[in-house]
Amino acid sequence: xxxxxxxxxxxxxxxxxxxxxxxxxxxxxxxxxxxxxxxxxxxxxxxxxxxxxxxxxxxxxxxxxxxxxxxxxxxxxxxxxxxxxxxxxxxxxxxxxxxxxxxxxxxxxxxxxxxxxxxxxxxxxxxxxxxxxxxxxxxxxxxxxxxxxxxxxxxxxxxxxxxxxxxxxxxxxxxxxxxxxxxxxxxxxxxxxxxxxxxxxxxxxxxxxxxxxxxxxxxxxxxxxxxxxxxxxxxxxxxxxxxxxxxxxxxxxxxxxxxxxxxxxxxxxxxxxxxx
Numbered sequence: 001x002x003x004x005x006x007x008x009x010x011x012x013x014x015x016x017x018x019x020x021x022x023x024x025x026x027x028x029x030x031x032x033x034x035x036x037x038x039x040x041x042x043x044x045x046x047x048x049x050x051x052x053x054x055x056x057x058x059x060x061x062x063x064x065x066x067x068x069x070x071x072x073x074x075x076x077x078x079x080x081x082x083x084x085x086x087x088x089x090x091x092x093x094x095x096x097x098x099x100x101x102x103x104x105x106x107x108x109x110x111x112x113x114x115x116x117x118x119x120x121x122x123x124x125x126x127x128x129x130x131x132x133x134x135x136x137x138x139x140x141x142x143x144x145x146x147x148x149x150x151x152x153x154x155x156x157x158x159x160x161x162x163x164x165x166x167x168x169x170x171x172x173x174x175x176x177x178x179x180x181x182x183x184x185x186x187x188x189x190x191x192x193x194x195x196x197x198x199x200x201x202x203x204x205x206x207x208x209x210x211x212x213x214x215x216x217x218x219x220x221x222x223x224x225x226x227x228x229x230x231x232x233x234x235x236x237x238x239x240x241x242x243x244x245x246x247x248x249x250x251x252x253x254x255x256x257x258x259x260x261x262x263x264x265x266x267x268x269x270x271x272x273x274x275x276x
Contacts, residue, residue, distance in 0.1 A: 053092075053141070053144045053145075053148075055092065055095070056088045056089075056091065056092040056141075056144070056145045056148070057145075057148050059084070059088045059091070060081065060084065060085065060145070060148055060149060060152060061148075061152070063084070064080065064081040064084045064085070064088075064152070065081065065152075067080050067084075068080040068081045073212070073213050073217070074213070074214055074216075074217055075214075076214060076245060078243065078245065079154075079155075081149075081152060081153070081154055082154045082155055082156075082243060083239070083243075084211075084212065085145070085146075085149040085154045085156070085242070086211075086235055086238035086242050086243065087209070087210070087211030087212060087235050087238075087239075088145055088149075088211070089141075089142045089145045089146065089170070089238055090173060090209075090211055090231055090234045090238060091206050091211055091231075092138075092141050092142070092145055093138035093139075093141055093142055093170050093173060093174050093177075094173065094174070094177050094202065094205065094206070094231060095202060096134065096137055096138050096141055096174065097134045097135075097138060097173075097174040097175075097176075097177035097178035097180075097181065098177050098178075098180065098181050098198050098201070098202050099181060099194075099195070099198050100130065100134050100177075100178035100181045100182060101178075101181035101182045101183075101184055101185030101186075101194050101198075102181075102185070102194055102195065102198075103130075104130070104182050104185055105185050105189070105190065105191050105194065106191070113271075117271070117272065123268040123271045123272070124264060124265075124268045126268075126271065127179065127182060127264050127267045127268045127271065128175075128264055130178065130182070131174075131175035131176075131178045131179050131182075131260070131263070131264060132175060134174045134175065134177075134178035135170065135171030135172070135174040135175050135178075136171070137174070138170050138171065138173070138174035139167055139170050139171065142166065142167075142170045146242075155243070156242045156243060157241070157242060157243070157244060162241045162242070163241075165237075165241045165249075166241050166242060168253075169234055169237045169238055169241065169252070169253070169256065170234075170238075172234075172253075172256035172257055172259075172260050173230065173231070173234040173256055175260040175263065175264070176230055176256065176259040176260045176262075176263045177230075177263075178263075179260065179263025179264050179266065180263055180267075181194070181198065182267035182270075182271075183263065183266045183267045183270055184197055184198070185270075186267060186269075186270025186271060186273050189273075205229060205231050206231065208222060208225045208226055208229050209226055209229050209231040209232040209235055210226060210232050210235050210236065211231065211232075211235050215227075215232070230255060230256060230259045233251070233252040233255040233256055234252070234256060236248060236252050237249055237252035237253065237256070240252075
């Protein structure tokens, strides 16, 4: 057979279109593609990851070390620095995700979002890809905080299964907060308003959780707020996984998963309004 003779079946491959994949197979591929596109931005600028590591380091070094010495906050029988570390992981990952809507407003202003919306990719896939990209960034941030905490002598587990659970919890929590940010972006439509609202809600979410102190030490009205705050469930799960303290892991995982799904649904519905 000469080099010019196509192999058997070669013409069929050229003239026959590839088989159409069903929706359930296309959707994960498009979510993964959107996630990869978002993460490629880190290759060009890693400044955000470096600067975001400063605040959790200060919380652990200054706040954690100080309150460990004065012993004014109950910490369920463990050193306060150990108690604080999972809360700072949750805080730092939330701070990364809560301003994610600024990026989608920038994409709207530059015309990128309009181009994405005219593709066959479902809006839910676009949002989910961005949400899980925020989750991957948050995992990188969590690794930094865990390393700092280990250097400070925090007694954490290194069990691979528990660390895998930490990754899942961080990704789900970050997915919810990034979708919350994108939902707010779809309502306010401008970066300035989103920055103001983001700054207004981050610290209340943080202080109305069990990140710094147990819920039993809160007044009754703040305990009620804490029970509907997804950050509280994320912190509870991280403490149980990293420190082995009593936790409600099935409930924590269910709440975080439900919050992430609701966040994706809400931000997907508002994505078209943002692109107008």
